[in-house]
Amino acid sequence: MAAVKIGAEVAGAPLEAALELFGAYFVDFAAGAGFIRLLRSLGSNLHEMLSNLNILHHNVERDLPAAVFPIFEVGRLEWLSDTVYTFRMHYASSRAGLNPLLKGALEQATRKLFHSTLEVQALATERHSFRLTPMAEASNEVNWTLIVSLGQEKEDHEVPTDPPASASAGPDIGSASYGFFDFHAALASFWCCNTDLERDQAQGMTYLAATPALEETWVSNVRRVLAEKRSKVDRITEDCPTPSGGRHLSFSLSAVDRVHIAAHLFRACSAELVSSPWTDLQELSKTEKFWGSYTKLDNFYAISDDWLVETVRAGETKFVKRGKIRFLSQSWGIPKEWDELMGAGSYAEAKAAEICCMAKDIAALELGDTARWREVYFWVDKCCIPQGDKELTxxxxxxxxxxxxxxDGLVVLVPWTYFTRLWCVYEWVCFLLVHDPVDIEICADPFVRESTLPLFIEAIGNFKLASCQCFREEDRPVLINKVSQYYKSVEGFEQFLKFTAIALFVRCTAQRRSAKCFSALEPWRHLAERQGFCDLAGKVEDVMTRLPQWREDAVKNAKGGGTRDVQTDVFKHVEAWFKAEMVPLILDKRKEVATESGLRFIEELRHAAKAVVVDQAEDRPEVTIEEIRV
Structure with a gap:
């Protein structure tokens, strides 16, 4: 702010004009620094972008925990004509006097991102008594009507090289533009961070590309490793009788033998190879190649490692788990109407960036530092299954x-088409048969918007197992047989999927959209009611009444200098509520729809895994571990 004031004085420009130019330049700088894709991912128009801006700020807080971000609220969008729409915006900030900067930033964002023009009309300010943190009360609030005209991009400001001749006379703000200094250094200081790529280059770090080259050495290594794995499977199954009815050999094995084979085949990949921050364009382009193609070749197998390391203890084969790992469930196909509904950001980019956000959350929770997100590991089918080996697949x-x-957990990237994919829905309900519901994290922020929420409601409300699609049709009978093994009926499976989907979306929405809890949660309450889940609908209504007080208390009790303290406090309240109120409902529903024999079999597998697999923290130091890696 001080730098802008000095620049305005040097140029003889009104401070208001300088701030407006600074706001426009800030958008250009953010775009040039790599944030253009992130901004475009927030929506296909200005209304959608501002609706999702608070979520963006929450994501940025992972890297800038001391930042105090403003709060945006937008009203209903109204079309004035085929090319003009309008809506009201309320803005609250702890920094006073920045209204011109906001105006310049919004105008430039409208021009640069949506090729449209923006007209701003000020309204009477309604004090909402926002309090961002105890040390950062909302000292500046504005109410504006924003009018957007499509396809009428303004010309960029022409910045003269010399200050106006009559600077001392106070030039007319409506006709003059000012070029008093290069904002780059000031903005770089204001943003106070470099991209991960810049930091790592400075430290001399290098990374493996997500699509390794098909070299002869690599091919021979993979062949050797897969041959070793087939040999180990053959040794375990050599005396196993062939099951009847053409079923897979796994049906003839004991739980212990199944676990041994699974342990030999189980792999993991680092978050750094399948995800990237939005701002790291070089790494994002690499991971986009991974997510952008459904082609599943064994070259991707090379970026994963064996995660359970075989060893011998007291004459018995054991497997040491190298650390915590999450199962990543997601839909490969690009959702229908993605570009129309979601703007310019690609589906592959959205997945790569959201996985990175989740990895940072996990790193903060378990490793104590978001910067260690590359040390988080996932099971991803594309690189953890040898796709070119039919037998092992x-x-x-x-x-x-x-x-x-x-x-240790399930991370779900959930666009509105997720519930149309057979593998996806089975992974979802299978995890809920095995684990506590709190161990599921659904990543919905990049996908849930006003324009897409009805698609989620429709997909879940009308879910039918028979309508689910499967990329490889030979997988369909395998999965349908699993459903019949673990569930009393197809209808029970469908009910469990719907029930848990609503419950987990409510949890995610309550955690991330507490400022707009009624409008965000009411569709889910209504869906639960329509499906006949009266107890679930009651719990949703309960959290809707509690959230405003939780948010108010969080603001009062925040101890840090940033809005993240508020988010964290609300998150804790929601988690405690979910465990106490929602988890018992989910477990009761599971007991209602699952077969007793299926639950017994799952328990046998869990018991066998506990006997065979040892967590790294529990492993005795004298044990020698030989790792097998590609």
Missing amino acids: GWCVNLLEEYIIFC
């Missing part, structure tokens, strides 16, 4: 339950 498909048992 068959084993991986049939041992999915064991893989889920080995994992």
Whole structure:
């Protein structure tokens, strides 16, 4: 702010004009620094972008925990004509006097991101008594009507090289533009961070590309490793009788033998190879190649490692788990109407960036530092299953339950098409048969908007197992047989999927959109009611009444200098409520729809895994571990 004032004085420009130019320059700088894709991912128009801006700020807080971000609220969008729409915006900030900067930033964002023009009309300010943190009360609030005209991009400001000749006379703000200094240094200081790529280059770090080259050495290594794995599977199954009815050999094995085979085949990949921050364009382009193609070749297998390391203890084969790992469930196909509904950001980019956000959250929770997000590991089918080996792929498909048992959590990237994919919905309900519901994290922020929320409601409300799609049709009978093994009926499976989807979306929404809890949660309460889940609908209504007080208390009790303290406090309240109120409902529903034999079998697998797999923290130091890696 001081730098802008000095620049305005030097140029003889009104401070208001300088701030407006600074706001426009800030947007250009953010775009040039790599944030253009992130901004475009927030929506296909200005209304959607501002609706999701608080979520963006929450994501940025992972890297800038001391920042105090403003709060945006937007009203209903109204079309004045085929090319003009309008809506009201309320803005609250702890920094006074920045209204011109906000105006310049909004105008430039409208021009640069949506190729449209923006007209701002000030309204009477309604004090909402926002309090961002105890040390950062909202000292500046504005109410504006924003009018957007489509396809009428303004010309960029022409910045003269010399200050106006009559600077001392106070030039007319409506006709003059000012070029008093390069904002770059000031903005770089204001933003106070470099991209991960810049930091790592300075430290001399290098990374493996997400699409390794098909070199002869690599091919021979993969062949050797896969041959070793087939040999180990053959040794375990050599005396195993062939099951009847053409079923897979896994059905003839004991729980212990199944776990041993699964342990030999189970792999993991680092978050750094399948995800990237939005701002790291070089790494984002690499991970986009991974997520942008459904092609599943064994070259991707090279970026994963064996995660359970075989050793011998007291004459018995054991497997040491190298650390915590999450099962990543997601839909490969690009959702229908993605570009129309979601703006310019690609589906592959959204997935890569959201996984990075989740990895940072996990790193903060378990490793104590978001900067260690590259040390978070996932099971991802594309690189953890040897797609080119039909025999081993068959084993991986049939041992999915064991893989889920080995994992510590389920991370779900959930666009509106997720519930149309057979593998996705089975992974969801299978995890809930094995683990506590609190161990599921759904990543919905990049996908849930006003324009897409009805698609989620429709997909879940009308879910039918028979309508689910499967990329490889040979997988369909395998999964349908699993459903019949673990569930009393197809209808029960469908009810469990709907019930848990509503419950987990409510949890995610309450955690991340507490400022707009009624409008965000009411559609889910209504859906639960329509599905006949009266107890679930009652719990949703309960959290809707509690959230405003939780948020108010969080603001009062925040101890840090940033809005993240508020988010964290609300998150804790929601988690405690979910465990106390929602988890018992989910467990009761599971007991209602699952077969007793299926639950017994899952328990046998869990018991066998506990006997065979040892967590790294529990491993005795004298044990020698030999790792097998590609």
